[in-house]
Amino acid sequence: MPFTQLVNASLEILLNRLLTLDDASSERLRALSGQRLRVRIREFPQPLTFAFSDKVDLLGDTDSPVDCDIELSINTLDKIGDLNRLNQLIQQKALTLKGDLHTAQAFGILFKELNIDWEEQLSRYTGDVVAHQSFNLMKGLKQKFSRDMAQLRSVLSDVALQEKPVAAHPLAVEDFAGEVNKLRADTARFEAKLTQLEQRKAGKA
Amino acid sequence: MSEQLNNETTHFGYKTVDKANKASMVAEVFHSVAAKYDLMNDLMSMGIHRLWKRFTIDCSGVRAGHKVLDLAGGTGDLAAKFSRLVGEKGQVVLADINQAMLKVGRDKLRDKGLIGNLEYVQANAECLPFPDNHFDLITIAFGLRNVTDKDKALASMYRVLKPGGRLLVLEFSKPTHEALSKAYDLYSFHVLPKMGQLVAGDAESYQYLAESIRMHPDQDTLKAMMEQVGFEQVTYHNLTGGIVALHRGFKF
Numbered sequence A: 001m002p003f004t005q006l007v008n009a010s011l012e013i014l015l016n017r018l019l020t021l022d023d024a025s026s027e028r029l030r031a032l033s034g035q036r037l038r039v040r041i042r043e044f045p046q047p048l049t050f051a052f053s054d055k056v057d058l059l060g061d062t063d064s065p066v067d068c069d070i071e072l073s074i075n076t077l078d079k080i081g082d083l084n085r086l087n088q089l090i091q092q093k094a095l096t097l098k099g100d101l102h103t104a105q106a107f108g109i110l111f112k113e114l115n116i117d118w119e120e121q122l123s124r125y126t127g128d129v130v131a132h133q134s135f136n137l138m139k140g141l142k143q144k145f146s147r148d149m150a151q152l153r154s155v156l157s158d159v160a161l162q163e164k165p166v167a168a169h170p171l172a173v174e175d176f177a178g179e180v181n182k183l184r185a186d187t188a189r190f191e192a193k194l195t196q197l198e199q200r201k202a203g204k205a
Numbered sequence B: 001m002s003e004q005l006n007n008e009t010t011h012f013g014y015k016t017v018d019k020a021n022k023a024s025m026v027a028e029v030f031h032s033v034a035a036k037y038d039l040m041n042d043l044m045s046m047g048i049h050r051l052w053k054r055f056t057i058d059c060s061g062v063r064a065g066h067k068v069l070d071l072a073g074g075t076g077d078l079a080a081k082f083s084r085l086v087g088e089k090g091q092v093v094l095a096d097i098n099q100a101m102l103k104v105g106r107d108k109l110r111d112k113g114l115i116g117n118l119e120y121v122q123a124n125a126e127c128l129p130f131p132d133n134h135f136d137l138i139t140i141a142f143g144l145r146n147v148t149d150k151d152k153a154l155a156s157m158y159r160v161l162k163p164g165g166r167l168l169v170l171e172f173s174k175p176t177h178e179a180l181s182k183a184y185d186l187y188s189f190h191v192l193p194k195m196g197q198l199v200a201g202d203a204e205s206y207q208y209l210a211e212s213i214r215m216h217p218d219q220d221t222l223k224a225m226m227e228q229v230g231f232e233q234v235t236y237h238n239l240t241g242g243i244v245a246l247h248r249g250f251k252f
């Protein structure tokens, strides 16, 4: 089975589905219409070629001419919507770009500004009431989750600050014990020396 | 070539029929399957035909402004994608011999909102009604095996292609492994006609489909046929173990 085509087909369906969920995306897509962008993600074996019209077509070819050709790592992908960042990334060599900078930027903006009203989307399938309740429930759960997380974080930081120094590491204990022994030996030697000096002084007197 | 038995007869699946009759018999098959064609395609190939078509597009080198002919284009799967890729300055012609298939294609593409750069032409691949050196790209997907005189059709495609243009033929071919070939036979002669009966109420057309696939020239024969009419740098790429092959040739 043509594997590249399978991956591209799935990605293409996903991207276009996401774009149709945001009414404003057609405006952003229009800015790219007729252009082509090739993205070589370093972690992927195959480049992705995006052809923009009123939707996004994902092509699996590697050599057709494109308006812009960028190579970057997957972590950098979400940073290309911002022109300043884009220039910075190019200077830092985190990204190489051939062709039109604005194509890359418009592509970044297309997905960065994606604004999907999930409650509204859910209500299409479940009706308004269920969607609203589910969203409230989810919001509540999310809030509770972040509260719990905040609490956990503060407990953990207390533990780190206050209890950790008390529960010393075995190596530190060993080192400490070593220092104490040395001190004890030094004190004993000092005591012997002192006794010796006292006796000598007494002898002289 | 292998298709011609003598001057007057040809194959229709495994049957031998008068050449003059084949076109109308093929027309009848596609007339009867037109409405359920897309659904059957998805069912029969388990959706894989979409990937074979994607591969074809990936090999097309199509660009904004190109003129594309999707021959035997049927319900317009390839044409829809080409229409977006060539943009408003380009042109896509969806041509098919069968009015019913063309109508399904037109309705489907119109529903997708594609209109501007698309044209629909009822035409026989053997004598294309277009000027010489006209198209940058011609595709014929699962169409060539239905054509009565394939050499004539290939020559006609060569004529209307621009120098520098390319032809892509996507067609069922010969599986490269014995075991796959056996499984495929079983599937196409036993499962397919039953599926056709069940979904489209038409076992005969799908029996024809299976037979016509077996009678179609294999990879190397088709390559030689393309070279014979003038195509250069002809290569083919087997897909899904050779069940399908994509042939590509250039006119220089």
Ligand SMILES: C[S@@+](CC[C@H](N)C(=O)[O-])C[C@H]1O[C@@H](n2cnc3c(N)ncnc32)[C@H](O)[C@@H]1O
Pocket: B026, B027, B030, B041, B071, B072, B073, B074, B075, B076, B077, B095, B096, B097, B098, B101, B123, B124, B125, B126, B140, B141, B142, B143, B146, B147, B148
């Ligand atoms: C199996 S369908 C393929 C449709 C479409 N290309 C696809 O891949 O889904 C074959 C098509 O070839 C058309 N056809 C058969 N003989 C033809 C001929 N001589 N010239 C043009 N089209 C023909 C049929 O009408 C039918 O629509």
